[in-house]
Ligand code: SF4
């Protein structure tokens with residue numbers, strides 16, 4: 001009913017009783033009943049000896065006294081079916097200073113499970129199980145230890161980590177485990193590492209299991225990830241039973257992995273729900289899983305994930321009628337009209353797990369691999385404006401479903417909305433791909449959709465622009481010059497106002513911003529410096545630098561700074577005359593103009609082949625996003641230019657400054673404090689560390705904003721289109 005209570009405020013305990021007497025009384029009487037019923041109370045305590053998130057957290061009823069405290073703890077894992085949590089204070093687990101990690105290999109999963117108790121006894125903080133099928137799924141991961149590929153067909157692995165606050169404690173624990181090793185039938189002697197890079201890699205292997213299987217599933221199939229727990233000492237037997245069910249129901253690519261230390265494992269299957277027979281197969285399978293988990297092992301059907309709808313029909317099976325009835329009383333007392341997340345956790349429909357199953361239809365290759373995990377969402381610059389990469393994909397799936405159903409009306413409405421939300425506001429920066437476990441770059445999908453939406457006339461116009469690019473740059477320089485004169489004569493906001501006014505008539509009109517200056521001098525072009533130095537590079541000033549590389553006042557422009565820095569480092573630099581009329585082609589690729597993109601990519605390589613003396617000298621690009629585009633333009637080249645491309649070395653300015661300039665230059669006058677923004681291209685090229693090291697070389701204090709993501713400009717698109725630049 002909209003009331004808010006805070007467990008940190010003493011008065012709210014009294015207020016809760018006064019304002020919500022029905023809820024208060026229901027919870028108080030359930031608690032009293034449990035207090036009097038020792039058998040039921042003990043049953044609840046026993047169930048929580050292993051991880052359990054099935055139904056409501058009824059342990060709150062035996063662990064806490066005041067109804068408000070009980071309700072607050074019932075909310076944990078209640079999936080929004082009881083109330084909305086507006087604020088929490090969390091006790092976090094410690095991150096220990098010293099860690100020792102190993103991958104242990106066993107001949108089979110049962111033997112691996114027998115090692116869990118000795119590992120727990122010796123104090124391992126993490127014991128993660130991986131069956132052979134899951135290890136097959138990550139076999140193509142780069143740098144994977146050969147030993148994993150060579151494991152026998154039934155093998156299994158445990159990722160084990162000891163963590164302590166002192167090195168001595170850590171050693172003691174590892175040694176105590178090593179003493180137990182001779183009895184454990186390991187395939188190879190354990191090797192522990194404290195190297196953070198190796199540890200990170202082991203965890204990457206473990207965390208990559210779920211997405212790897214999800215990504216290689218048959219297109220159109222669904223990913224079902226289950227989460228069950230057993231008493232640790234029975235885990236080996238229970239897993240053999242589950243594997244028997246996979247076989248019986250022919251879920252042949254099922255995998256098992258999970259937190260063996262707690263007896264908690266996940267299994268993943270990829271059923272195709274495209275026929276009633278498939279749905280029935282899944283139903284029978286689930287019924288048998290429930291039987292094994294609940295009746296045979298007294299385990300938990302959910303250990304850390306939510307009950308949801310899939311397990312709702314089985315809450316009563318696991319907890320028994322008496323406890324299930326208590327859960328229903330709680331739900332009814334708090335939400336008598338069943339308004340909050342109806343059907344989740346409490347659901348009388350015993351077939352709800354096979355109803356309204358979410359289908360993942362085959363749409364297109366960029367979309368089909370997506371498992372909708374959402375890892376990409378926090379990276380997306382448009383997430384708070386319109387939508388996210390995951391939702392861009394989900395909407396494509398919805399459109400496909402509408403198309404299959406013949407729902408033309410809604411298809412049209414959603415397609416129209418997708419134009420701005422999905423397409424126009426995507427910066428195509430590809431930051432989503434840096435977080436996606438299956439390497440989906442939603443920006444590439446959007447680029448293709450843009451490409452397909454261009455008319456032949458638009459493509460021809462773009463090609464004409466590409467062919468006359470030199471003229472375009474001069475035109476832009478002229479406009480910038482004229483604009484800055486206007487600002488000088490009539491006030492510095494004049495051009496902003498004029499372009500804003502024109503934008504209402506011409507929607508794609510680029511907006512003038514206060515940071516825009518008159519174009520820089522191009523005096524460095526065709527220049528050569530330090531022509532006796534031992535090291536020589538070719539400097540390619542990007543078209544952005546040629547148009548917008550000015551600095552305020554009479555400070556050197558960007559190209560002059562580049563030359564000056566190189567001179568101090570004693571590096572010979574040549575700036576070729578032939579840069580005019582070329583660019584990295586991002587201006588065309590980001591908008592999906594494929595002919596123009598291809599044309600410009602080939603022009604660039606033609607020119608750089610000549611400038612680099614057939615690949616003899618490295619070419620340095622002064623804008624990282626341009627360097628990234630160039631490094632990725634190979635697919636667009638003719639065969640002849642592909643061969644040339646392979647011989648040319650392209651260096652981004654960050655690589656150049658870090659690898660070639662910094663070692664030759666002492667920082668004489670360090671800056672006090674600087675803040676740096678590692679742009680998306682640096683993140684994609686994985687050179688943000690170099691950028692920060694550079695800054696540290698030349699400044700006393702360097703700050704990198706934690707959430708320094710995309711600048712939102714999407715190449716030059718942000719000048720003309722309102723979207724992620726907002
Ligand atoms: S695109 Fe996003 S939601 Fe889809 S698999 Fe990749 S990270 Fe997960």
Ligand code: SF4
Nearest residue numbers: 380427429430432443
């Ligand atoms: S390319 Fe960038 S803007 Fe587009 S979906 Fe990915 S992260 Fe978001």
